Amino acid sequence: MASTTIEPEMDVGVPEPRGTKRPIDENEGPRKPKKIRALDPDVVNKIAAGEIIVAPMHALKELIENAVDAGSTSVEILVKEGGLKLLQITDNGHGIDRDDLPILCERFTTSKLKEFEDLTSIATYGFRGEALASISHIAHLTVTTKTADSSCAWRAHYGDGKLVPPKPGQPAAPKATAGRGGTQITVEDLFYNVPTRRRAFRSASEEYAKILDVVGRYAVHCSGVAFSCRKYGDAGVSISTAVALNTIDRIRQIHGSAVANELVEFSAKDEKLGFSATGLVTNANYHVKRTTILLFINHRSVESTAIKRAIEQTYSSFLPKGGHPFVYIDLEIEPHRLDVNVHPTKREVNFLNEDEIIDTICAEIRTKLAEVDSSRTFLTQTLLPSVQTLGPSHSTQAQDPDTALRTPAPTKKPYEHNLIRTDSRVRKITSMLSPATATQQPTPDDPEAEPPSTQTVLDEGLTYTTTDREPLKIALTSVKNLRAQVRDSMHTPLTETIASHTYVGLVDEQRRIAAVQAGVKLYLIDYGMFCNEFFYQLGLTDFGNFGTIRLEPPPKLVDLLRIAAEGELEAATQEQQHADTEEQRSIFANAPDLVAKTLLERREMLSEYFSIHISDGGHLLTLPLLLRGYLPCLGKLPRFLLRLGPYVNWTSEQDCFRTFLSELAAFYTPEQLPRPSPPGPQGQNQEDMGSDNTESGAEDEFVTKRRAQMARMLEHVVFPALRARLVATTRLLRGAVEVADLKGLYRTFERC
Structure with a gap:
């Protein structure tokens, strides 16, 4: 019963007031101060x-x-x-x-x-x-x-x-x-x-x-x-x-050309404050989402919140909201005014007259920015195709030399606000359909013809068949070296532009100019130059595995060479009016036989590597097919065959392949077509097509058909193939010119 009377007085649920002293436990003795010991080394x-x-x-x-x-x-x-x-x-x-x-x-x-x-x-x-x-x-x-x-x-x-x-x-x-x-x-x-x-x-x-x-x-x-x-x-x-690079080139290597191209140099000095400062800062044309400051005080990389805050305040009146600069400052202070021993990692330093020095530097930067802003210029671009607008490539990415030529995929997917219509004529009913036609059917007596679904209007009546020939694996060192030469000369920005372009339309058939759009920029492309390089690369990529174009009936090789020789003789006679025509006639008369002999002696190699088959009787049976859906101008065939004699180096393997593929690319390159004749009573272009009315009428009909065929092939075959497979080289910079930039136009209008 005693326990029941004591329990109400021991209410453990009631907390003790704050500050109540805890009684010493009977078993716990008085506390003693802990000993101070030296830490282990x-x-x-x-x-x-x-x-x-x-x-x-x-x-x-x-x-x-x-x-x-x-x-x-x-x-x-x-x-x-x-x-x-x-x-x-x-x-x-x-x-x-x-x-x-x-x-x-x-x-x-x-x-x-x-x-x-x-x-x-x-x-x-x-x-x-x-x-x-x-x-x-x-x-x-x-x-x-x-x-x-x-x-x-x-x-x-x-x-x-x-x-x-x-x-x-x-x-x-x-x-x-x-x-x-x-x-x-x-x-x-x-x-x-x-x-x-x-x-x-x-x-x-x-x-x-x-x-x-x-x-x-x-x-x-x-x-x-x-x-x-x-x-x-x-x-x-x-x-x-590299050792010899200056500061701007070092910034270009590390931070990119976008920064290096917009740098402004400044310098500030005050003997009373005991400092001198030099540096490079970006002008008002450059801004990013985050400030980048490279600050060196007495050549030591440090951080300073005060300097960063002052720099950002200085740029606030020059950059749009949310824009930040790139700043490199080399600050030298007299050593006795500087304390470098205030941080274990020497990340921060203290120096005298900090506010005055920062104000002097920011005032100098503000002056330089005001000078640049008052004389800001806008770059314009002419329509001359010879002007280079794409900058140099700095890509150093190593590639496997044994791999075939490949085009890199576009780096970024454009957002919706960066997409614009390329041409008002694009959105038509035919753009939603593939270029297939139901009117073209394979001949019933041709069992190897493909079904109607694979025939297109680009085939122009041609019939494609398949063979059981196994693809050759080419391991020739000469071919690998030629492929490596193409990769070494690749221009990455231009390659990515072509890989992401949209074909706009044909501009000039005589100068071979087409318009393409990449992103929000419009370019004029010399498609003759681009096709020449593209077909050369196709020759290297598909070396030994070309398709064939069968000629029916097969022409005699010597007859084609003689046609080309007569044309060359006529052209040489017109260009050299005072030359010895008898000597020229003798040269061009013997050339067809010499070239035919050369090609007949090497017909096994031509058949194995280049799909050019020549019969024992000297008839040309097939030509190489580089791109399905594209038909080269057969009118260039005689001259192509004739140039295989003097312009191909048959003594060296690598030079032989290089020169032969160059001539093959020139044969496949689209020809220059005359401009359409203006409407008139004659309806003929006498200067381009000749003086005889009958012949000019027939040629004009041929040119009209070829012009329509070329327009279809460029849109549906050539430029899609360029987008997928072309490795653009630095040589092609002369064939591309930027004529419009949507964002650049917006900036111009905003400044006006």
């Missing part, structure tokens, strides 16, 4: 390493600064798994002495400071001697170095700031090895003994992007130093700058 070093090396990018920054301090002119960087697995930097600087290697990775060992007062005049990147020491405590560090007066290189392995043996049981002393002048530092398994820090990194690609940002900053600033950075296992490099 290993713990101290790991804490310091965690402050200095926060991520792989910080380790790389320290290593780059050491390499540049060593007088290097070449810095090569190799990264694996974002720098966590491997981070290697190789330079060609003055190296490290063999005697200095034992204390290289001890804390606060440096060749740049002797007294504390030296901090006020420090002019190098690194100075505290903590970078390699910190790295050695959280990674496996290997240093290979060679000085100019050393007969060999020395390799040393470090762990926890001391020399360690490369393998158990081996000596820890540096080992002589082969190597080039300079230093190579290899950092493996970064944060291997700090698992919490290592798990904090999201992805290797994100860390690699941060590394590229660090390398890109120093690659822009360090003139006279070549930088390269690549992933482990990749053949190509992500960043590459």
Whole structure:
């Protein structure tokens, strides 16, 4: 019963008032202050390493600064798994002495400071001697170095700031090895003994992007130093700058031509404030969604929130809302006015008269932007086809030399607001249907003819048959070399333009000009030049596997050559009125027999590689078919055959294939058609078609049919094939001209 009377007084559900002292437990004695102990040196070093090396990018920054301090002119960087697995930097600087290697990775060992007062005049990147020491405590560090007066290189392995043996049981002393002048530092398994820090990194690609940002900053600033950075296992490099490049070209290499083309140079100086600043900033024609500032104070890459805020405020009156600039500033301040030892990673610095210096720099930038804005110009484009409007290509993507020529796919899918109609005549009922016709039927007595569904109006009465011939696998070195030459001369912007174009229409049949649209830009294309290159590439791609055009009845080879020789003789006589016509007649009289003999001697090769079959009696049976649905002008056949004699190098394999395919491409290239005759009582073009009314009438009918056929072939066969397979080369820049840009017109009207 006693327990029942005590329970109401012990209400555990009522909380004690705040601040109530807890009574001391009888078993607990009086508390004593804990002892202060010195941390274990290993713990101290790991804490310091965690402050200095926060991520792989910080380790790389320290290593780059050491390499540049060593007088290097070449810095090569190799990264694996974002720098966590491997981070290697190789330079060609003055190296490290063999005697200095034992204390290289001890804390606060440096060749740049002797007294504390030296901090006020420090002019190098690194100075505290903590970078390699910190790295050695959280990674496996290997240093290979060679000085100019050393007969060999020395390799040393470090762990926890001391020399360690490369393998158990081996000596820890540096080992002589082969190597080039300079230093190579290899950092493996970064944060291997700090698992919490290592798990904090999201992805290797994100860390690699941060590394590229660090390398890109120093690659822009360090003139006279070549930088390269690549992933482990990749053949190509992500960043590459040459020694001789100036600052603008370095920015072009790292950040692109869109930035480099709009840069404005500025400089500011004030002796009273003890600073001088130079730099490059973008003008009002360039803006992006995020500000990019490359800030170097006394040649050290740093960040400054105050400078960034002031720069953005300066540009706010020049750029549209939401637009931000690209800024590169090289600021030099007298060393005694600068404190570089305020941040473990030296990411931030303090300097005197900060507000005044920033105001001076922004005032100079504002003046330069106002000068450019007041004299802004607009680029216009003429209609001359010889004008080059597409910029040079900087693509360095490696390609397999054994693969066939392929056109890269368009990089971006256009949004709806970027699409406009190409031609008011496009949206017609026939544009919704394939160019098939139901009126054309295969002949009943031809069992090999294809069914009606595969016949098109482009076939012009031709019948296609299939064969059982197995495709040849061409492994000739000469053909591979010719394909590689085409790939090496590829112009990426023009290739992507052709790969994403829409055919608008035929402009001029005599000058062979057609209009195409790519995105919101309109181009005039010299389709004669483009077709010549395209059919040459088809010859290389389908080498040895051409189709055949069967000639019925087969003409005699010598007769065709004589027709061509007579035409050449007539043309030569008109061009050279004072030449010896007897000598010319003798040359052209013997040429058909000589060329026919040459082709007959090589008819096996012509049949195997080029699908040109010649009978024993000298009749031409077939011609190569390069593109289904496209019929070359057979009127050019005699001249094509005649040129196979003197214009093909039959002695060298590679030159033979190159010259033969060039002549074949010229034969397949669409011919120049005369302009349509103006309507009149005669209805004939006497200048183009001849003086005889009967013959000119027949030729005019042929030209009219050929013009209609050519228009259909260009729209439905040639330009779709160009879009799918053409690798545009730099030579084709002369054949493309931009005549309209919708966004450019909008900008012009907005400024008016």
